[in-house]
Amino acid sequence: MKHAANKQAGWLLVLWLLSPLVPACDGLTGADLWIREGPPGATVLAGFGRLINRSRETLQVSEIRSTDFKLVMLHETVLQAGQAHMVARDRLLLSPGEVRALSPGGLHLMLMQPTVSLRRGQSAVVTFTCGNTQNSMVFSVRSSDQ
Amino acid sequence: MQRRCSPFVHLRYNASVNTPKDDQSRFRFSLVVGLIALLACAMGAYFATRQATAEVPDIQGFLWPDPVILHDFTLLEAHGGVFDAARLDGHWTLLFFGFTHCPDVCPTTLNTLKTVRSALRDVPAFDAHAQILFVSVDPARDTPAVLRQYVDYFDPHLLAATAAPDELNALTRQLGVLYSKVETDKPSVYSFDHTAAILLIGPARQFLGVFSPPHHAAEIETAIRRILAFMQAKRV
Ligand SMILES: [Cu+2]
Numbered sequence: 565m566k567h568a569a570n571k572q573a574g575w576l577l578v579l580w581l582l583s584p585l586v587p588a589c590d591g592l593t594g595a596d597l598w599i600r601e602g603p604p605g606a607t608v609l610a611g612f613g614r615l616i617n618r619s620r621e622t623l624q625v626s627e628i629r630s631t632d633f634k635l636v637m638l639h640e641t642v643l644q645a646g647q648a649h650m651v652a653r654d655r656l657l658l659s660p661g662e663v664r665a666l667s668p669g670g671l672h673l674m675l676m677q678p679t680v681s682l683r684r685g686q687s688a689v690v691t692f693t694c695g696n697t698q699n700s701m702v703f704s705v706r707s708s709d710q
Numbered sequence: 711m712q713r714r715c716s717p718f719v720h721l722r723y724n725a726s727v728n729t730p731k732d733d734q735s736r737f738r739f740s741l742v743v744g745l746i747a748l749l750a751c752a753m754g755a756y757f758a759t760r761q762a763t764a765e766v767p768d769i770q771g772f773l774w775p776d777p778v779i780l781h782d783f784t785l786l787e788a789h790g791g792v793f794d795a796a797r798l799d800g801h802w803t804l805l806f807f808g809f810t811h812c813p814d815v816c817p818t819t820l821n822t823l824k825t826v827r828s829a830l831r832d833v834p835a836f837d838a839h840a841q842i843l844f845v846s847v848d849p850a851r852d853t854p855a856v857l858r859q860y861v862d863y864f865d866p867h868l869l870a871a872t873a874a875p876d877e878l879n880a881l882t883r884q885l886g887v888l889y890s891k892v893e894t895d896k897p898s899v900y901s902f903d904h905t906a907a908i909l910l911i912g913p914a915r916q917f918l919g920v921f922s923p924p925h926h927a928a929e930i931e932t933a934i935r936r937i938l939a940f941m942q943a944k945r946v
Pocket residue numbers: 639640650672673674813814
């Protein structure tokens with residue numbers, strides 16, 4: 565019993581020592597974050613903007629969620645021989661100082677099954693998870709012709 | 711009609727002449743004639759090539775000469791009724807394939823199409839007869855009612871249509887458009903890979919242009935202006 569407790573404490577010590585290496589979302593910021601308004605009743609919307617890693621470590625975004633959508637995925641539109649493919653990306657790595665654009669025709673947040681009706685002028689909160697830390701950002705809804 | 715061009719017939723004609731003097735002068739004469747004919751042939755070939763080049767203007771995406779003429783297909787139109795090949799007659803049609811559960815490429819392209827359409831308002835031959843058609847490759851989810859709501863949001867003048875796969879393929883095959891369903895581990899979450907080009911159909915059902923992505927409205931507008939000018943000059 566005591567041996568097991570020691571072993572657990574040992575692991576916790578290792579994790580504590582390694583913790584500076586676990587990327588935290590604190591350094592992650594966003595700029596010009598927006599969601600393209602969809603037709604009334606749209607079940608999928610897309611989110612765009614810029615994600616910036618202001619920390620000195622590489623950040624790994626492993627999960628994206630929002631209470632305003634049942635499912636959020638990171639997608640990339642890839643054009644190959646005139647065909648548009650939407651490819652799901654399961655994580656996003658940002659090196660120190662990197663600015664990653666989410667833009668129409670490229671990387672975007674795939675925001676599925678909205679739980680509320682989002683019209684232009686309104687906003688939605690999207691939460692990014694890196695390791696065991698989280699960072700929430702506000703995306704404002706804009707007209708579709710942008 | 712193509713004519714054969716050969717200077718060598720003249721030389722062969724001279725082979726039957728008798729006296730050496732006559733022979734020599736006739737030979738010289740025929741050599742000159744032959745050379746002139748050769749020069750004429752070369753010039754003819756040069757100008758024919760130049761003319762052929764001039765007849766096919768260098769417009770990106772322009773499918774000329776011999777555009778495919780579209781034949782029968784029948785789609786269900788979002789605003790009721792059918793959209794068949796006859797609906798292309800007399801119109802300049804800008805065509806795009808997609809699906810309403812596509813939040814990135816499809817809205818972007820529809821906005822590009824709206825921009826192109828309004829930029830060409832100053833061309834009466836186009837403006838009076840233009841139509842934009844969005845064809846959904848996802849008939850299971852994109853019922854006419856869903857499609858109507860989708861395109862009306864972008865512009866009530868947009869047309870939208872879809873059909874069961876067999877009917878849909880009757881059109882996509884003629885245009886070389888490809889699409890395929892992409893499933894995920896969640897049965898309700900799926901999308902389509904699809905040809906993202908904007909297609910231009912002429913008023914006599916001619917498949918005249920393919921504008922490949924990424925799209926720039928100004929470039930498409932310029933290309934269509936040039937195609938219209940070319941078609942008007944040729945009166946086709
Ligand atoms: Cu997507």
